[in-house]
Amino acid sequence: MSRRKRVAIQVAALSIICGLIIWHVVQWHSTGMYLEMFRWLQTSRGYLTVLYNLGLMLVLGVLLGFLMGKLTKLIGYEVHDTKLFDHKTEASETE
Amino acid sequence: MFPILPGVEINIFLLIFIGLGVGILSGFAGVGGGFFMTPALIILGFPAHFAVGTSLTWIIGNSVIGAFRHRQLGNVDIKLGLVMIIAAMGGMEVGVRIINWARDLGLADEVVLSISICMLLIVGIYTLLESTRRKRQLDQMLVKKEKLPPAMRATGLSQKLQGIDMPPMLHFTKSGVTISLWIILAIGFFVGILVGVMGVGGGFILVLSLVYLIGLPSFMAVGTSLFQIIFSAAYGCIRHSMSGNVIIFAAFIMILASCLGVQFGALVTRYVRGLSVRYILGISILICAVGAILKLTNILLGETVTWLEIGSVGITFGGLGLTVLMILALFIMALRYRSGQPVLSWVESLVTKED
Numbered sequence: 001m002s003r004r005k006r007v008a009i010q011v012a013a014l015s016i017i018c019g020l021i022i023w024h025v026v027q028w029h030s031t032g033m034y035l036e037m038f039r040w041l042q043t044s045r046g047y048l049t050v051l052y053n054l055g056l057m058l059v060l061g062v063l064l065g066f067l068m069g070k071l072t073k074l075i076g077y078e079v080h081d082t083k084l085f086d087h088k089t090e091a092s093e094t095e
Numbered sequence: 096m097f098p099i100l101p102g103v104e105i106n107i108f109l110l111i112f113i114g115l116g117v118g119i120l121s122g123f124a125g126v127g128g129g130f131f132m133t134p135a136l137i138i139l140g141f142p143a144h145f146a147v148g149t150s151l152t153w154i155i156g157n158s159v160i161g162a163f164r165h166r167q168l169g170n171v172d173i174k175l176g177l178v179m180i181i182a183a184m185g186g187m188e189v190g191v192r193i194i195n196w197a198r199d200l201g202l203a204d205e206v207v208l209s210i211s212i213c214m215l216l217i218v219g220i221y222t223l224l225e226s227t228r229r230k231r232q233l234d235q236m237l238v239k240k241e242k243l244p245p246a247m248r249a250t251g252l253s254q255k256l257q258g259i260d261m262p263p264m265l266h267f268t269k270s271g272v273t274i275s276l277w278i279i280l281a282i283g284f285f286v287g288i289l290v291g292v293m294g295v296g297g298g299f300i301l302v303l304s305l306v307y308l309i310g311l312p313s314f315m316a317v318g319t320s321l322f323q324i325i326f327s328a329a330y331g332c333i334r335h336s337m338s339g340n341v342i343i344f345a346a347f348i349m350i351l352a353s354c355l356g357v358q359f360g361a362l363v364t365r366y367v368r369g370l371s372v373r374y375i376l377g378i379s380i381l382i383c384a385v386g387a388i389l390k391l392t393n394i395l396l397g398e399t400v401t402w403l404e405i406g407s408v409g410i411t412f413g414g415l416g417l418t419v420l421m422i423l424a425l426f427i428m429a430l431r432y433r434s435g436q437p438v439l440s441w442v443e444s445l446v447t448k449e450d
Contacts, residue, residue: 022351029344041339050336053343054329057152057350061159061325064354068160069167072358 007074014067021060105139107348113139114153114349116419118356122161123363123422124376125317126298127154127324130383132349134411141342148340151331156350157357158324164361165318172269172315176322178276182283183290183297187327190291207292208391214289215384222303222377229370233444253310270315282308290327298324299380306373313369363422366429371445375421382414 028034037049113135117128129150136146165171194207261275286304290297298320305316335341364372386407393403429446432438438446 025344025347034344038339041337046337050333053152053336053341053346054155054332056343057156057332057346058159058329060347060350061156062163064156064350065160065163068354068358069163072362077362 004074007070011067011070011074014063014070018060018063018067021056021063025056105141105345109139110345110348111352113415114352115356116415118157118353119360119419119422120356120375120379120415121157121298121321121353122164122357122360123317124299124360124372124379125161125165125302125320126376126379127158127328128298129154130299130379130386131411131415134386134407135415136345138408138411141345144335144338144340145342148332148335148338149342149346151328151335152341152343153346153349153353154328155325155332156346157353158321158328160350160354161321161357161361162318162325164358165314165321165364168314168318168361168365169269170314170318170364171322172267172311172319173322174265175267175270175272175279175309175311176319178265178279179283179286179319180323180326182280183287183301183323183327184330186284186287186289187291187330188287189284190288193288193292205391205394208387208394210292212384212387212391215380215387218300218303219377219380219384222373222380225307226370226374226377230374230441230444233368233370234441237443253306253308256308257310270311270319272310274309279309297327299376302372302376306369313372314364317364317372360422363426363429366433367425367446368444371425374445375418378421379414379418382410382417386410386414 037052040046040049113132117132117135120126120131121128132150132153133146136150137143141149162171197206256278257272257274259275259278261277263276264273265276265279266273282304286297286300289300301320301323302313302316305311305319306313311319332341389403389407389410393400393407396403425442425445428438428442432443432446
């Protein structure tokens with residue numbers, strides 16, 4: 001399997017997972033589940049709301065981060081080097 | 096209009112627009128973006144406590160995406176970030192306690208806001224002056240037809256701090272820095288106190304302390320700062336979620352928009368010099384200072400003043416629009432410069448030919 005094809009499959013898989021999360025969030029918003037979770041904060045189940053908020057953002061961040069990375073790879077953008085100090089000329093540059 | 100909570104209706108397109116704009120700034124400058132996001136949400140109609148909580152929650156996801164992208168670009172020093180965040184967390188807790196103690200003593204919010212304004216003005220003006228001085232230096236090199244190095248240290252102070260031999264000395268291979276653990280802990284702790292006192296995510300303080308004090312290249316500071324912000328924002332998110340201040344659906348919409356903005360902002364860093372990041376960061380900090388001055392004036396007057404409210408909206412949206420436009424302009428100029436087309440002479444020292 002070529003590298004490009006493998007990246008395309010990864011992009012498709014990540015898109016499906018992200019799509020499922022989007023569907024889940026919209027669904028819970030429209031059914032009023034989030035309002036119910038606000039009420040949980042007054043009860044012993046409040047920690048679930050806190051974990052859900054934190055977890056959703058972290059999971060979405062990781063998935064979207066991966067997805068965007070793979071997408072740019074699929075487009076063909078590659079990073080060749082990192083910009084660091086040129087230590088050989090550094091002494092004369094610093095103020 | 097879209098119902099987010101009973102009684103709170105938000106224009107979903109404005110949420111997307113703000114998420115996109117702040118995302119670009121965040122990916123480019125390594126800041127969480129809370130100093131634009133929170134007032135923008137308040138202007139959109141969020142109650143203040145919801146705006147702060149939702150903004151901090153959004154910053155987690157946004158910073159994760161930004162850190163991922165910058166890691167791919169080779170701009171994240173995870174080891175340095177982890178060491179610094181431990182000290183910064185301690186400092187943040189101390190900062191929060193200082194604020195609580197000050198309130199117990201009867202010192203009002205005006206005092207905290209005044210300290211924040213002084214801090215923002217000092218940091219913003221210093222950054223702009225340093226960037227201008229460095230730009231002049233680069234312009235002179237260009238006039239003499241000298242080849243510009245890939246990266247240059249912002250100040251000599253970081254080299255002096257690195258020269259202090261206080262074991263254990265830590266070497267950070269990724270950023271090419273060797274410095275005493277105690278100096279990193281001290282800087283992290285001090286930054287944490289400032290963040291705690293000012294009540295912000297602290298991206299701009301982190302980026303600038305990494306550049307000016309520890310001596311990281313600007314882009315490495317941007318990526319490492321985003322990595323650290325994940326932890327500080329998570330801490331804020333937990334505290335605000337427990338108080339019921341987070342509208343997760345709004346944070347979710349904004350993150351879908353900002354993920355594109357962050358990618359663009361981060362990729363623009365491959366086309367510009369570190370100097371450009373410091374320039375735009377300096378301008379953003381000063382815009383933020385003006386916004387804080389208006390807020391302080393409003394508090395001191397003790398009543399709602401129309402022109403102050405209009406000014407506040409103008410500063411928030413105008414400032415955000417201005418910084419995004421500057422990033423876009425830099426990108427377009429960099430593309431022209433690379434393809435050999437003529438560009439304005441003052442832009443040449445801000446962009447790079449190499450990827």
